[in-house]
Amino acid sequence: MNNSRQNREDDALLSAYVDGELGPQEADAVEKRLAEDERARLLVEQLRRMKEITGAMRIKDPPREEWERFWQVHYNRVERSLGWLLFATGGLVVLAWAALSLINAIWNSTALPALVRWGSVAAVAGVVVLLVSVVRERWHVRRTTRYKDIAR
Amino acid sequence: MFGLLFSSFSLNKPDPAEVSPLQTEERDGDRRDIKLFLAGQDRGFEDLMNRYRQSAYGIALGLTGNHDDAMDAVQRAFISVHRSLPRFRLAEPFFPWLYRIVRNAALNQRRNEGRHRGDVPLEWVRQGDGRPDPLQQTEAEDLRRRLWEGIGELPPAQREVFLLYHFQGLKYRRIADTLGIPIGTVMSRLHNARLQLRQAMGLESES
Numbered sequence A: 001m002n003n004s005r006q007n008r009e010d011d012a013l014l015s016a017y018v019d020g021e022l023g024p025q026e027a028d029a030v031e032k033r034l035a036e037d038e039r040a041r042l043l044v045e046q047l048r049r050m051k052e053i054t055g056a057m058r059i060k061d062p063p064r065e066e067w068e069r070f071w072q073v074h075y076n077r078v079e080r081s082l083g084w085l086l087f088a089t090g091g092l093v094v095l096a097w098a099a100l101s102l103i104n105a106i107w108n109s110t111a112l113p114a115l116v117r118w119g120s121v122a123a124v125a126g127v128v129v130l131l132v133s134v135v136r137e138r139w140h141v142r143r144t145t146r147y148k149d150i151a152r
Numbered sequence B: 001m002f003g004l005l006f007s008s009f010s011l012n013k014p015d016p017a018e019v020s021p022l023q024t025e026e027r028d029g030d031r032r033d034i035k036l037f038l039a040g041q042d043r044g045f046e047d048l049m050n051r052y053r054q055s056a057y058g059i060a061l062g063l064t065g066n067h068d069d070a071m072d073a074v075q076r077a078f079i080s081v082h083r084s085l086p087r088f089r090l091a092e093p094f095f096p097w098l099y100r101i102v103r104n105a106a107l108n109q110r111r112n113e114g115r116h117r118g119d120v121p122l123e124w125v126r127q128g129d130g131r132p133d134p135l136q137q138t139e140a141e142d143l144r145r146r147l148w149e150g151i152g153e154l155p156p157a158q159r160e161v162f163l164l165y166h167f168q169g170l171k172y173r174r175i176a177d178t179l180g181i182p183i184g185t186v187m188s189r190l191h192n193a194r195l196q197l198r199q200a201m202g203l204e205s206e207s
Helices: A003-018 A024-036 A038-055 A064-108 A114-144 B002-007 B021-038 B042-064 B067-087 B094-109 B134-153 B156-166 B172-179 B183-200
Strands: A057-059 B122-124
Touching: A003 A024, A003 A038, A003 B183, A024 A038, A038 A057, A038 B134, A038 B183, A057 B042, A064 A114, A064 B042, A064 B067, B021 B042, B021 B067, B021 B094, B042 B067, B042 B094, B042 B156, B067 B094, B094 B172, B122 B134, B134 B156, B134 B183, B156 B172, B156 B183, B172 B183
Parallel strands: none
Antiparallel strands: A057 B122
């Protein structure tokens, strides 16, 4: 462990000390350090000042009317998201059925040359493979990436 | 010496199973409301979310940087909670679960790379009737603005720890549980955030 990292870690204990988060042994050790180290005393003073300032502030709550509107919009959006879900599910089912019917019609058509029939089946199979691959990749990334929450 | 201490330090650690009376009461209230909602009563959902709406808003605001994006993120998060609540495990505490949903919604919502803009959404909690003189008032406004801008400049991992500690009032242990990180990481992130804000707020030169 190099010195600067060790210093940073030692200093972090000062923050925990100001917050009253240290156990008695650690607090004693920090107090000993403070008795000897002027830089640490200055840092603790600044950390206390910052805590005092942030402790005197809070995040403003949006006005009551805004929350009332919020709830009206909430239920509308829940309803609509259900509507979209049903629509998308239904659409996918119909599309899948249409695709299957089309493949069936092409495959069984005696008017079309064999090459076209095989080509159509290959194209559809390609789309299915691509779709599965993309879905699988996204699923894998979602499960494993450590950086998924980092906004681009 | 302190390096050794750091590697083996024991912050004020409660027993993992230990839950404060306030937390127990909060958990009981959450469970009651969730059960009401699952029984088909929207009132349970509203009571539950009204209890956490200010926290959710504060988290989203800190991560998106402005009121409009924060309200949109909270709206999306609440819809997500509405949809996912039947899958929530009642034995678990509700806040860390909600926190993750709000955080994801806020990070997806953020459009301006965390640059905090618009009105400063912090306010001073005044004590008594003492009004600051005009000079103090200007300084106070300036400090408020610099703090908010400084929060916007923090790396996201430090920012969320800072917000959870200072504006949600969570202790180190609860922050660690909520974020799923070691308590030492909470301590170092919070400290680094403070060092950066100390510069932004001009506290270094003050001493």
